[in-house]
Amino acid sequence: MRIDPTAIPVRDMYRMLIGVITPRPIAWVSTVSPRGIPNLAPFSFFNGVAANPPTVVFSPVNRRDGSKKDTILNIEQTPEFVVNVVSYDLARPMNDSSAELPYEESEFDACGLTPLPSEKVKPPRVKEAKVHMECVLHQIVNVGEGPLAANLVIGRIVLMHVDEAVLGADGLPDPFKLDTIGRMGGEGYARTRELFELPRPGGKR
Numbered sequence: 001m002r003i004d005p006t007a008i009p010v011r012d013m014y015r016m017l018i019g020v021i022t023p024r025p026i027a028w029v030s031t032v033s034p035r036g037i038p039n040l041a042p043f044s045f046f047n048g049v050a051a052n053p054p055t056v057v058f059s060p061v062n063r064r065d066g067s068k069k070d071t072i073l074n075i076e077q078t079p080e081f082v083v084n085v086v087s088y089d090l091a092r093p094m095n096d097s098s099a100e101l102p103y104e105e106s107e108f109d110a111c112g113l114t115p116l117p118s119e120k121v122k123p124p125r126v127k128e129a130k131v132h133m134e135c136v137l138h139q140i141v142n143v144g145e146g147p148l149a150a151n152l153v154i155g156r157i158v159l160m161h162v163d164e165a166v167l168g169a170d171g172l173p174d175p176f177k178l179d180t181i182g183r184m185g186g187e188g189y190a191r192t193r194e195l196f197e198l199p200r201p202g203g204k205r
């Protein structure tokens with residue numbers, strides 16, 4: 001099968017993309033409106049891209065009608081956000097928080113989640129999550145236009161909170177305790193408990 005992205009509908013290209021770029025980590029992103037009302041939504045076009053300074057990216061794409069999602073509207077006006085990490089026990093409320101609620105209707109309330117004040121940014125953290133990354137906006141890069149075009153958010157982590165209960169004896173996150181989930185194609189998710197190790201060529205870094 002050969003796919004020319006210019007020859008198929010955008011929606012089909014999207015389905016193919018999310019079916020092959022798997023598993024994707026999930027940023028559960030909190031933001032605030034100018035009036036201070038919190039918003040929460042998951043994004044799996046997400047990753048970390050640098051450690052100096054510690055930098056993450058995620059991409060709220062435009063809705064099918066071409067409009068911008070609440071998360072990007074909020075970040076454009078208050079350039080701060082929190083990435084909350086999603087453990088398996090939070091899969092359901094995370095998924096629930098992807099509902100398209102009207103602007104300024106908080107997913108915290110709708111999904112029974114507890115907003116916990118952040119220290120360096122305005123958006124609150126999700127108290128139930130075991131890791132929070134408080135971020136300030138570095139840049140928004142628009143890629144394309146219209147439905148499903150990207151508003152790529154590049155953010156710098158200014159404070160990270162890690163629940164000590166998920167740390168191993170070496171002081172680093174223990175994947176079995178953190179129990180993160182990943183996003184697959186369609187409505188699928190993956191767990192991260194089948195692990196293996198390979199030594200890096202040239203020894204440990």
Ligand SMILES: Cc1cc2nc3c(=O)[nH]c(=O)nc-3n(C[C@H](O)[C@H](O)[C@H](O)COP(=O)(O)O)c2cc1C
Pocket residue numbers: 026039040041042043044045046059060061062069070071072094095097098099100101183
């Ligand atoms: C696991 C998961 C991952 C998602 N990843 C993305 C994504 O990377 N980009 C995106 O635009 N929407 C993504 N969505 C859909 C958004 O969460 C959804 O459109 C949400 O309503 C946006 O909220 P907002 O308008 O409050 O920003 C994802 C949904 C789920 C359940």
